[in-house]
Amino acid sequence: MKTADVIVLGAGMVGVSAALHLQARGRDVVLVDRRGAGLETSFGNAGLIERSSIFPYLFPRDPAKLIKYALNLLPEAHYHLGALPSVGPWLLRYWRESAPARVAKNIAARRPLIEDSLIEHEALIQQAGCGTLLRRTGWLKLFRRPETLAAGVAEAEKLRAYDLDIDILDAKGVLAREPNLATVAGAVHYLDTAFINDPGALAKAYADLFSARGGRFVSADALTLEQEPDGRWSVAGPDGRIGAGAAVVALGPWSDLIYRRYGYDMPLGFKRGYHMHYAPQRGTKLNHPILDADNGYLLAPMARGVRLTSGAEFAPRDAPPTPVQIERCEPIARLLFPLGPALDQAPWKGARPCLPDMLPVLGEAPRHKGLWFDFGHAHHGLTLGPVSGRLLAEMMTGESPFTDPAPYSATRF
Template sequence: MQQTADVVVLGAGMVGVSAALHLQARGRDAALVDRHGAAGLETSFGNAGLIERASIFPYLFPRDLSDLFRYALNLSPQAHYHFSALPAVAPWLWRYFRESAPDRAMRHAHDALPLVERCLEEHDALIQLSGAGDIVRRIGWIKLYRSEKTLAKGIADAEKLRSFSLRIETLDADALAALEPDLAPVKGAVHFLDTASVADPSAVAQAYAELFQRRGGRFLAGDVRALQQTRDGRWSVPTHDGALIARDIVVALGPWSDQIFRPLGYDLPFAVKRGYHMHYGVADGARLSHPVLDADNGYVLAPMTRGVRLTTGAEFARRDAPPTPVQVDRDEQLARTLFPIAERLDPKPWMGCRPCFPDMLPIIGKAPRHEGLWFDFGHQHHGFTLGPVSGRLLAEMMTGEEPFTDPAPYRVERF
C-alpha cells in the first residue's frame, strides 16, 4: 500500500531522529525509515555516551614522528589498520593528514564552533520533551595522563579552550583521587565540566524516536538502498508496509550514506573509522562515577547501565570487513592497570563505524544536482553530540527559516 509524506529521513540514529524531530516541529509531515525499524542500534549505540560541549578542535592526524612510527607498525593502542585496506584508505588518509595541518585545523575548528557551542542546549530541549533526563549526568568527563610530558600537553591544550567560555579544572593526583578514589594513581588530569554524559546512548536515541512517534510521526522499516526518484521528481522509498513517496529525502545513514550518494553520482571523500566496545563488571566494590579518557592510550572507560564500557580508538579498515577487535584486547590490559574492571559482560566485542570527511566536518545541506535531496551525515566521532543541533540547522534550511548559523562550511560543494 502506497503512503505519502512531506519528507522521509533515511536512518534512525541520533542524527536522523533529531532531523525528523526538528522537521516535525516546523510543521512538516516527516517519516523515519531504518532497516531495523528501531532507533539507535548502530553508531548511536556504541559510543562513549558523551555530549561533548568541549570538543572544539577536531580529531587530527598525528604529526609527531614517534607516534607515526608506532602507527605505521600497528603498535599503538590508539589506532589500528588493515594492510589489505591500505590501497583504498591511503588516499583518504593523505587528505586527512593535509587537513590536519595547524592552519587548516584551526579553520575547521572555527567552522565547527557554531554546532559545538549549541550541542548541549539542543540536546537539553529534546531530553526534557522526551523524558530522558534520568539517564543524563551533568558532572563532566575527565582526561587523565600517565606522564608529566603528556600531562603538560593536556593542560596546554585545555588552556586553549578557556576562551570558549568553558569550565575546565586541572587536577593533580590528589584532586583526581578525591573525585575517583578507585582509579590507580596517575600524574594528573583535566576535568571538562560542561560535557554531559548518558548511561545508555541507544536509550536516548530511542526516547527521542518515541517522542517523534507520540507527536504523530511515522517510523517504518525498509531497505533504503532501493531509493528511487519518480518521473515527477518525488522520491520513493520501499518499506515493509509498502512504498513511501515524498517530495524531500534526507540521507542520515551515517557510515552507510555512501550507499545512497555514490549511485546518485556524488564523488565525496568519505571514509569510516571503525571502533569497538566491551562492557565489564567491577571488582571489589569499586565505583567509576565519570567517563574517563586514558589520554596516553586513547581508550575511554564510561559507567553505563550495563556495566563499565570500554571504547577503543580508531581502526582503519573497509567498513564491511570482518571485525578484528585487537584494540579491545590491548586496551583491556591497559585498563586493568587503571581501574579494577572484572569479567567481560558481552559475548563478543561490539563494532561500529564513524562516518568521516578529511576535514572532520559533516555535510549538512542540499544536494546540488537533485531536487529534494538533502544530506546530514559525516559527523565523525560526534554524531551523538551533534545530532540535535545538526537537525535544527537542516530543518531551518529545508523550511526556509533563517539558519541560526551560516551553513556554508558544511555544504556539499566544498569537496
C-alpha cells in the same frame, strides 16, 4: 502510493533528531530504518555530549609517533595492511586537512554546532521525558606521565578562550574524584560536557517522542530510495511505496551507498571502533567517563556496566571485526580501574563516518532538488545530532539558519 512531506533515511541519533526538528516545524515525516532506533553507530559510542570538543581530532604530525602508528604499535590506532590501497588516499587527505591553517578554519566552522549541542539535547531530553539518562559529570582526560600531562594542560588552557569550565587536577585531585583509580600524574576535567549512560536508549526515547507526536516509523530498506519521474522521492515500505517531496540521507557510514548512486564523490572514510562492558569489582565505582590519554581508550560508567571503548581502526566499513585494540587495552585498563568480569560475549563493532576535515555534510544535494544530506559527524554523532537536525530543518523549511551552513556543504569537496 502513500505520501509524506519528508522521508528521513536512518534512525540513528542524527536521523531521529532531524525527523523531530522537521516534525516540530509542521512537516509530515516518515522515518525509515531497516532495524530500530539507535541500534547501529549511535549505540556504541562513549556517551559524551562533547560541549568542550572545539578542537577536532587531528591526524598526528609527530614523526616518532607516525612510525609507531605505521608499525601498529600504539593501542589507540590500528589499520589493516590490506586496506591501505583504499584507506591510504583518505588518510592523505585527512593529513592535509590537519595542517594548522586548515585546522583554524575548521575550528571556526565547527564551533557554532559544538556550542549549541548540549542546549539542543536538553530541549529534546525534556520533551522526551528521559532526563534520568543525562549526567552532568563532565569527563576526565587522564595522563600517566608528567610530560604528557603538561601537553594536555597546555591544550586545555587554549580552550579557556571559548568560555569553557575546566579543572586541572594533580594526582591527589584525581583520586578525590575517582577514589578507585590507580595513581596517575594528573588529569584535565572538562566540566561542560554531559554524559549519557545509555546512548541507544536516548536515541530510542527520541524516536518514541517522534512517534507519540504522530510521526511514522517504517521498517524498510533505505537503499530502495528512488526519484520518481515527477521529481518526488520514494522508498519501498512494507505496504507499498511511500513518496515525499524531500528525502534526507542520514545513514551515517552507509550514506555513500545513496549519494554515489546519484553521482556524488565525497571522501567519506571510516574510523571503526569497538566496545566491551565489564562489571566493576564489588565495592568499587566509576564516577566519570575517563580517557586514558596516554593509551587511547575510554572507560564510561554505563547502565550496563563499565564500557571500554577503543580508539580508531582504519579498515573497510564492512570488513570482519578485528578487536585487537580491546585486547591490548583491557589489561591496561584493569591496572587503572578494578574491572570485574566481561559482560559481553564479544566486542561490539561500529564505524564512525568521517570526512577529512572532520565536519559533517549538511545541506541539499547540488544537482538533485529535494535530496538532502545529514551525515559524516565523525566522533560526534551523539553530540551533534540534535543541533545538526535543527540547522537542516531550518534550511529545509526556509527559516533563517542559526549559523552559516556553507562550511558543511557537499560542494566543498
